[in-house]
Amino acid sequence: MATIKTQLQIQRHDLSTDKSLRAHSAADELLLKRVGALETKPKSLAIYHDRFGYLTCHLQKLSPVAILTEKSQEKAILANASANDLEGRRFSNPLSPLKKKLDYALIKAPKSLALFQVFLEHIAHNSTAKVIVEVAFMTRHFTPKLLSISNQYFENVEQSKAEKKARTITLTGKKQVPKQDILDVINYRNDSYKQYWGVFSAKHIDYATQYFLDCFELTPEDKVILDLASGNGVIGKEIQRESPDTEIHLLEDSYLAVESAKLNIDGPNVHHHYDNDLTNFKNDTFDLIVTNPPFHFEHEINVKIPIYLFKECFRCLKPGGNLQLVSNTHLNYKTHLTKIFPSVQVLAENEKFVVYKCVK
Ligand SMILES: C[S@@+](CC[C@H](N)C(=O)[O-])C[C@H]1O[C@@H](n2cnc3c(N)ncnc32)[C@H](O)[C@@H]1O
Incomplete structure (x- = not known):
């Protein structure tokens, strides 16, 4: 059909700098x-x-x-x-x-x-x-x-x-099918979390996130916090429970995740951001950034995207502020984090997961 355009240049335009990855298959x-x-x-x-x-x-x-x-x-x-x-x-x-x-x-x-x-x-x-x-x-x-x-x-x-x-x-x-409610409900600690089908992590709170929630550090000085790659908002919600007056920002690339998080956490100090980078935040904004960062993108594993985000975290943290993140131990983020942050410490580690605290 003559309606198909030809000879277009389509590029990936994601945060990854890897030019070997193709924009179509x-x-x-x-x-x-x-x-x-x-x-x-x-x-x-x-x-x-x-x-x-x-x-x-x-x-x-x-x-x-x-x-x-x-x-x-x-x-x-x-x-x-x-x-x-x-x-x-x-x-x-x-x-x-x-x-x-x-x-x-x-x-x-x-x-x-x-x-x-x-x-x-x-x-x-x-x-x-x-x-x-x-x-x-x-x-x-x-x-x-x-x-x-x-x-x-x-x-x-x-x-x-x-x-x-x-x-x-x-x-x-x-077929004529009745409209389904495309939300799951996940019970975790004292809360029920709603999330649209297809949002990370299906049917349960991710085990790395659970490990993070067991061992991350929150202090009274942490007044402005970013939950980066916030999924259904579980990390932000746990922070809100411990520290209800804190200003909490949640940023997420997935539309269905943002819409799920809006069902789980709200309040006058809560701000939802539908975005895939931190360009809308000024330098020196946050006291604390928490994240279980993405590294799976459909069928690809790409650590260049979280590493790009860590650099942006450094820019957006106040001097003395810190980034705390959980990752699978095999990803070995420490090598990259020590190139970005003057201080990188392991807060907790087991055979599967590691939690880092990186101070600006
Ligand atoms: C490992 S999950 C963590 C989700 C949630 N924080 C949790 O613990 O359940 C990573 C999340 O990052 C999101 N994501 C992927 N790329 C992103 C980007 N560039 N910026 C923000 N979020 C991103 C994914 O949609 C996914 O929800």
């Missing part, structure tokens, strides 16, 4: 090919989980709505659209109803099957009865659960043959 190419083979143009197209905008930019002539799940995704799509002189972006998210019912949807399958189901829920309640959904993934990431979840929403679930080690599943024959 054969699974994205397969989705473009599916759209190109259509005889009739979709009237209302949505694209889910288009991490850096490869599909959104190439299909710009079809005016797709990109369903966003991360701030970093939004920034990357905007940067790639602008670099390629494309205009007219339309964004939404998996919690908001769409103005126009979808007749076609593309999903680049996420690693989280819970998030995949969030996407199908959204499509189920925002589409015509004849909607066609194309789901693409690299064959090595296939799991039969993609099929069983799809079968909850569609009568016909057809897998393609592999091309360049990628495959699609085509979903047609939408």
Whole structure:
């Protein structure tokens, strides 16, 4: 179909400086090919989980709505659209109803099957009865659960043959399904935490976070605190309980995590930030930054992103302020932290996790 743009330059635009990482895969190419083979143009197209905008930019002539799940995704799509002189972006998210019912949807399958189901829920309640959904993934990431979840929403679930080690599943024959409440409730210590499906960490509070909460240090001098990569807000909430008058900022890249944290922690001194970096904070802002930092990004492990964030933490801490973080012992962040902070001490360590305190 002549509606596919060609010769676009799509880059990753994330916090990583690793230029060897690609902004798209054969699974994205397969989705473009599916759209190109259509005889009739979709009237209302949505694209889910288009991490850096490869599909959104190439299909710009079809005016797709990109369903966003991360701030970093939004920034990357905007940067790639602008670099390629494309205009007219339309964004939404998996919690908001769409103005126009979808007749076609593309999903680049996420690693989280819970998030995949969030996407199908959204499509189920925002589409015509004849909607066609194309789901693409690299064959090595296939799991039969993609099929069983799809079968909850569609009568016909057809897998393609592999091309360049990628495959699609085509979903047609939408079933009438009742709207599900896409929230889990997790009980931990004295609280219940709500979180949308697909938010870290599914069904329980992460064990590294639990270890951190058992041993981090909080003093009366810690008046302005940042919970970086805050997920459902559990670390910020525990701090609020111990120190109710403290000003607490929570910053998170995932839209569904931010919306979950808003259900768990609020108050006049609580500030939620939907962002993937600290550029909106001035130098010397915080007394304390706490974090269980990200290093898994879909199917990749990338420590360059947390290391970039640690450098930003240094900038945003007041002199004498400190960063406390938990990590898996094998990641060996100490080598990097000692290059950034004058003082790095181990607060606690066991065979799996280590908690560092880094003073500016
Ligand atoms: C290990 S989880 C910790 C979540 C939460 N603090 C907890 O302990 O349950 C890391 C979180 O970082 C978020 N994240 C990933 N990249 C980020 C970035 N650049 N800025 C902020 N948050 C990010 C992920 O969405 C994820 O929720």
